[in-house]
Amino acid sequence: MAATKAIELEIGERTVRISNPDKPYFADRGLTKLDIVNYFLAVGDGILGALRNRPTTLERWPGGWFEGAKLSTRMDNKGDAFYQKRVAKGAPEWVETATIKFPSGRPADEVCPTELAVVAWAANLGTLTFHPWPVRRPELDSPDQLRIDLDPQPGTDFKSAAAVAPVLRELLAEHGLEGFPKTSGGRGLHVYVPIEPRWNFVEARRAVIAVGRELSRRMPEQVTVNWWKEERGERVFIDYNQMARDRTIASAYSVRPNERARVSAPLRWEEVDEVVPDDFDVLTMPARFAEVGDLHAAVGEKAFSLESLLELSAKHERDFGEGDMPYPPEYPKMPGEPKRVQPSKDRDRPKE
Secondary structure, eight states: OOOOOOEEEEETTEEEEESSTTOEEEGGGTEEHHHHHHHHHHTHHHHHHHHTTSOEEEEEOTTOBOTTOOEEOSTTOOSSEEEEOSOOTTOOTTOOEEEEEOTTSOEEEEEOOOSHHHHHHHHHTTEEEEEEOSOBTTBTTSOSEEEEEEEEOTTOOHHHHHHHHHHHHHHHHHTTOOOEEEEOSSSOEEEEEEBOTTSOHHHHHHHHHHHHHHHHHHSTTTEEOOSSGGGTOSSEEEOGGGGSTTOOOOOTTOBOSSTTOBBOOBOOGGGTTTOOGGGOBTTTHHHHHHHHOOTTGGGGTOOBOOHHHHHHHHHHHHHHOOOOOOOOTTSOOOTTOOOOOOGGGOTTSOOO
16 A cells, blocks of 8 residues: 555644554554544543653554564564654654663653643554553652552453452452552453552552452452462462553553454443443544543542551561562562562472
């Protein structure tokens, strides 16, 4: 297909150039690059609310999504898609950045959206999914969100995660917290808890571990917090390492790279067990957003204390000997972290 002429969009006070607007991005659904840009503009208050003042990794699909496309998880940009953690060269001067530090201590200047034009600019580069950090400028080392990732394991599905949701909501309420659910855009469910930016990443992660352990006690046949896949079984995994530094979750309203062009959709709690991920995609979400508005708006307005969950974490360690849990393999060894050895390969593990 011959390249189509670039167009310019006036977004707020900015002019954003959209190159090759008719380029297929989800060919099976007839969606073009311009369709994706217009989708983000239609949910503008929502996507900007999810990203504003947050360092954000861009998941770029410059050739669009297609069956068999590969997402490079390395930083060599050698796939059909890749993660961009540093601001692109030649970015307009109004694309602001924030300097974050990776677990290694190395810094990087990441895109830090402050206006909707930045979202459109990123979409023109092929960004489908935005991965914001759970921090906002200027407190870049102090999370203002707990992100609880309910990840269905093989043999389970979205309905399995939805069945855990009311128990999670009840647990949060017991600790004086309010959560805000959304679909992941895949098979899972995410719950965001806005918190005061008074604690560091290690403490926020320990709080999520405490939530996962308590859920697994209440629902042992349905929930696991075990890091090693061989120990998870057909249960919903509470992926606590999504709260580790530099680990991120697809933002609300992000487009996911799948055949339906699903989006990550904020939900009301009473909807969680009534919907399926296919209900929310690039074509259906604008009308829903026009009807219900941004169901995650309060995530940026409220802030709760972590003290009760950290007390629960201390209780788990004191009463059950449950301390820290393994970090992802690319992380430096952390104080108090147990061995990162797959249980079936751990020669020092006592025989049962």
